[in-house]
Amino acid sequence: MVQFKASGVALVGLASTLASAAIQTFCPGNVKGVCYTIGVPTSSQAAGRGNIYFQLKAPASYDWVALGTGSTMANCNIFLVYKDGRGNLTVSPRRGTRYTPPTLDQSSTAARLTLLAGSGISGDVMTANLRCSNCESWNSGSMPLNGKGSWVGAWKSGSGFSSASTGAGIDQHDATTGFDLDLSQASIQTDSNPFLSGTGGTGGFSNVNDSNIDPNILLAHGVIMAVLFVLMFPIASMLMPILGRWKAHGGFQMFNWVFMWIGFGLGIKAAMERRMLLTNTHTVLGTVVCCLLFIQPALGYAHHRHYVKHQRRGAISYVHIIYGQMLMLLGLINGGLGLELAGVSNPIIVAYAIVSAFVFVVYAIVKVFLMYKARRAANNSAPKEVASPPSYEGQQARPHQGRTYA
Numbered sequence: 001m002v003q004f005k006a007s008g009v010a011l012v013g014l015a016s017t018l019a020s021a022a023i024q025t026f027c028p029g030n031v032k033g034v035c036y037t038i039g040v041p042t043s044s045q046a047a048g049r050g051n052i053y054f055q056l057k058a059p060a061s062y063d064w065v066a067l068g069t070g071s072t073m074a075n076c077n078i079f080l081v082y083k084d085g086r087g088n089l090t091v092s093p094r095r096g097t098r099y100t101p102p103t104l105d106q107s108s109t110a111a112r113l114t115l116l117a118g119s120g121i122s123g124d125v126m127t128a129n130l131r132c133s134n135c136e137s138w139n140s141g142s143m144p145l146n147g148k149g150s151w152v153g154a155w156k157s158g159s160g161f162s163s164a165s166t167g168a169g170i171d172q173h174d175a176t177t178g179f180d181l182d183l184s185q186a187s188i189q190t191d192s193n194p195f196l197s198g199t200g201g202t203g204g205f206s207n208v209n210d211s212n213i214d215p216n217i218l219l220a221h222g223v224i225m226a227v228l229f230v231l232m233f234p235i236a237s238m239l240m241p242i243l244g245r246w247k248a249h250g251g252f253q254m255f256n257w258v259f260m261w262i263g264f265g266l267g268i269k270a271a272m273e274r275r276m277l278l279t280n281t282h283t284v285l286g287t288v289v290c291c292l293l294f295i296q297p298a299l300g301y302a303h304h305r306h307y308v309k310h311q312r313r314g315a316i317s318y319v320h321i322i323y324g325q326m327l328m329l330l331g332l333i334n335g336g337l338g339l340e341l342a343g344v345s346n347p348i349i350v351a352y353a354i355v356s357a358f359v360f361v362v363y364a365i366v367k368v369f370l371m372y373k374a375r376r377a378a379n380n381s382a383p384k385e386v387a388s389p390p391s392y393e394g395q396q397a398r399p400h401q402g403r404t405y406a
Contacts, residue, residue, distance in 0.1 A: 023053070023194050024186040028177035033059040033125070034155050036067050040183050041191040045146040049137075052145070053116075053188070054130045055195045056081050060121050061158035064170055065128075068096060071150035072275050073176070074341075075140035077111055078102045081128040082170070083121065085162035089128050091115050092166040095139070096152075104167040109138045116193045129195045146184050152275075153177040172215065178275050218270040222338060224263035225286075229331035230356050232256045234363045237324065241370045246304055250297075257297060264290045282337040289330050296324055332356050 023039035037055035044050030056079070058065035063082060070076025078094040080102065093111035094102035105111065116129040136145055143149040154173035161170070188194045233256055240249035267286060271277040278284055299320040306314045335356070339349050 022186070023055075023188060024181060025055075026179055026181070028153065030175055030177065031155060033057070034062075034065060034153070036151075036153055037195065038151075038181060038183070038186050039188040039194045040145050040186050042187050042189060043191055044136075045183070045187060048145060050133070050145070051191055052132045052135045053194055054079060054128075054132065056128045056130070058126050058155055059158075060124045060126045062126065063156040063158055063161040065126070065155045066094070066102070066153065066173075068152045068154075069135060069138070069143050069149065070096065070141055070152060071178070072096070072279065073102075073152055073154070074276070076152055077105075077135060077138040077141070079111060079113060079130060079132070080170070081126070081130075082168070083126065083162040084164040086164065087121065089115060089119055089121070089126065090164055090166060090168075091128060091130060092168075101170045101172055105138075107139055109134070111135055111138070116195070118193070118195055129193060131193070144183065148180050148182045150180050151178065153179075176274070217266050217273075218342065221263050221266035221270055222335075222342065224259060224266070225331070225338070226335050226352065228256055228260055228263065229328060229335055230352075230359055232259075233324075233328050233331070234359055237328070238363065238366055241374075242366070250300060250304070253300065254297060257293065260290060260293065276341075280341060282334060282341045285330065285334045285337065289327055289334060292323075293327055296320070296327070299323060329360075332360070 023037050025035055025037040027035040035055075035057045037057075039053040041051055041053075044052065054067055056065050056067055058081075060083075064080055065082075066078050066080045068076040068078040073096040076096040078096055080092040080094045082090055082092075084090040091113045093105045093113055095105040095107075095110075096102050112133045114131045114133075116131055118129045119127055121127075136143055154176045156171055156173050159171070233253070236249060236252035236256055239252060240246060243249075264286070267283070268277065271283050276283060278287065299316065303313075303317045303320040306316050336349065336352060339352055
């Protein structure tokens with residue numbers, strides 16, 4: 001009786017394990033008809049490497065659908081699927097390239113993908129059943145096969161695109177998704193195509209981040225911040241010494257300051273949509289610069305009050321001036337980092353660098369000239385010493401030796 005109970009407990013435990021370990025399916029909430037299913041053989045989990053199985057589903061009208069391993073699109077391992085124009089599908093291993101469409105991965109660590117039975121176009125559904133034999137690691141990352149890993153997905157609605165070439169160029173995605181999956185809950189007992197049975201679960205997913213990415217948000221962020229730090233902030237900084245009107249200087253800078261926060265907010269939204277907030281130098285440095293600029297208006301007002309009272313600059317004046325100049329320079333540098341992160345073409349980066357360098361040189365020349373002019377004016381207005389009369393100290397007065405007239 002005891003043995004029977006023990007066997008019963010073991011069977012219940014085994015059944016519970018099998019029930020909790022099965023292929024896992026995730027369907028993003030920001031699109032209809034796109035689903036990802038993932039399964040890992042227990043043999044691959046035990047070895048830490050080996051086959052992994054993916055299923056990608058999307059409406060047949062879509063140009064392409066993709067799944068990738070990694071927390072962001074940048075440098076992730078992407079599995080891209082699109083129609084081949086002959087009634088079947090093309091599977092392409094790609095490498096994520098920040099904000100531009102992924103390019104064909106031709107490196108030695110490129111994903112080795114096999115299209116399995118059950119793949120193709122049926123009615124209005126495009127289905128790709130894939131096996132990857134080396135997806136536990138790639139050039140820029142790795143993923144535990146028996147633990148939690150990060151994934152990304154993307155898709156593009158239809159415009160009639162199809163190609164049999166694995167290196168075909170594609171248009172930018174309509175939207176993306178991101179999620180974490182505990183692969184220990186996606187275990188399958190046999191190393192074979194698990195998608196023919198149609199069984200699975202949905203319990204291993206967490207940290208889901210669905211986003212409908214609007215590229216105009218990123219564009220607006222870049223334009224606002226570039227115009228502010230390359231042109232507007234430097235021009236407003238020169239108004240005070242050139243015109244001597246603190247109201248014009250302060251008003252212009254407050255206008256710039258407000259628009260900086262608008263650009264900062266757009267940047268935060270764009271970074272969160274792409275799961276890149278505070279994960280790279282650009283977003284970290286940009287956040288630091290904007291937060292430090294928060295107190296600059298207060299420093300400017302303190303400088304103004306000191307000057308009105310004492311009619312000269314004080315320590316707070318130089319803090320306000322030098323502090324602002326340093327942050328403007330950091331903003332210029334960070335703009336270049338942002339262009340690189342966005343994956344824009346080299347001519348745009350070169351143009352940004354040339355304009356920034358030109359403005360920096362003009363700004364420096366104007367500042368030096370105004371300093372020289374102010375110093376010269378100060379020297380000219382200083383009271384000049386009057387020549388002292390000759391000193392006769394120590395000399396005896398001599399009598400007048402002229403003629404004596406009677």
